[in-house]
Amino acid sequence: MTQDNHTAVASDTTRKLSWGMITQNGGVVALLVILLFNVLVTPNFLHPQTLFVNISQVATIAIVAVGMTLVIATGGIDLSVGAIMALAGAIAPLIFTSAFAEANPELGLALAIIVPIFVALLCGVFNGAMVSFLNVQPIVATLIFFISGRGIALVLTNGNLQTFSNPAFSYLGTGKILGFPFQGYLVIVIAVAVWWLMAYTVFGRQLLAVGGNERAAQLSGIPVKRVKIGAYVICAGLSGLAGLIVVAINSASDAARIGNLMELDAIAAAVVGGTLLQGGKAPIFGAILGAIIIQLVKYTLLANGVADEVALIAKAGIIILAVYVQQARKE
Structure with missing residues (x-):
């Protein structure tokens, strides 16, 4: 190979590495730019109440985005x-406002959380x-339930x-621990748990294998159908x-x-x-970062x-840009 060819290859490699570094850290850069803009331009952005509202709003997007990430990862x-x-x-309100729940408030509250999530799981099945x-x-398939x-x-x-008044249930959306929103802790716990699931369990490896090449995964003995249903x-x-959480925040x-x-916000995140x-x-943590960016873009424009x-x-x-960046990484 001639010196000119070596130089051309090196130059091309450098461009690819530079573009890769930009795209891999683009989310962090975008977040920092949005934060800096709001600190300098948006009134009361750093006020505790503003931060609380933004965390409350981003929590629901982040939680759904984590789940959406698993589904998209399967293709x-x-x-x-x-x-x-x-x-x-x-x-939930139908349960904890019922006569049974009023007579058994603690059990009614537990059922008002367990039953809706169980029904949601059945929807996933x-x-x-x-x-x-x-x-x-x-x-x-999902448009049917949409x-x-x-x-x-x-x-x-x-x-x-x-509408209702149930302080115990409302804590799910309005509670604070050490001044930090309760649902913010939920996001952290969920993100870490799902990240661990994907990084250290057989299910996580199988899910990525299914999304990477479903036919190969099937031939290697991976239970593709079960993995997809799980996602x-x-x-x-x-x-x-x-x-x-949304119901608890609004008490309605x-x-x-x-x-x-929400499907658009979750996919975008x-x-x-x-x-x-x-x-x-x-x-998984990228989905959290994406959720924060989506929420801050919306807040910045409205504010x-x-x-x-x-x-x-x-x-x-933002979605178009993200898809373009993904395509650029392949080149």
């Missing part, structure tokens, strides 16, 4: 997460079974807003928990509004965090007088 997608949030959020056993495309799940929630509540079940369960449940467009849309990669509709366009732009 799938889940459009039903918002509907599952609405369904879980509709069931439905989604996973549709994808795995009936070979329905993930976007179609439509029917919210409809079931509206039927259960007769389309009415459910959808975890995603649905986390969505149910997020729905309970509105089946028509809870979880609206996962993709911005480095999750490959073709599967095979599940950066500076930009319409919410523009925030939706900005999210779309």
Whole structure:
């Protein structure tokens, strides 16, 4: 090989390494830029109440994004997460405001958390079974519950807003420990637990193998169907928990509004965090970073007088940029 060829190869390698470093750290750079802008421009950004609100808002996105990351890592997608949030959020008040719960408040509170999440898990089984056993495309399979799940929630509540006063349940969304929001601790615990699941368990390795090459995974003896169902079940369960948090924050449940467009936020957070849309990669902490970026972009625009509709366009732009960066990494 000539000296010129050596130089060309070295130059190309340098460009690839430099681009790789930029794309790998792009999320952190974007977050720092957004934070710096808000500190300098946005009024009261560092006020404790503002920080509390942002953490409360990002918690639900982050929790759902972690579940979405697992589903996307299998090569799938889940459009039903918002509907599952609405369904879980509709069931909880029906339980702890019932006569049984009033007579047995502690048991009623426990059931108001356990039953909605159990129902959410069943929704995940439905989604996973549709994808795995009936070979329905993930976007179609989850679209079924995207439509029917919210409809079931509206039927259960007769389309009415459910308001309540239950300090014990509301703590899930408004509580603080050492001044830090309780749901923030939940995000940390969930992220660490799912990261450990993916890094140190057979299920985690199998899930990445399925997303990387499903046919090869199947030939190597990996229970592909079971792994896929597991990913959808975890995603649905986390969505149910997020729905309970939203209800607890507002001390009200509105089946028509809870979880609206959450599927877009969760997908955007996962993709911005480095999750490959073709599967095979599940950066859990990247999904948390992506959720923070998505929330801060929305907050920054609204706090500076930009319409919410523009925030939706900005999210779309973020997804496009993230997908472009993913494609650039392959080159």
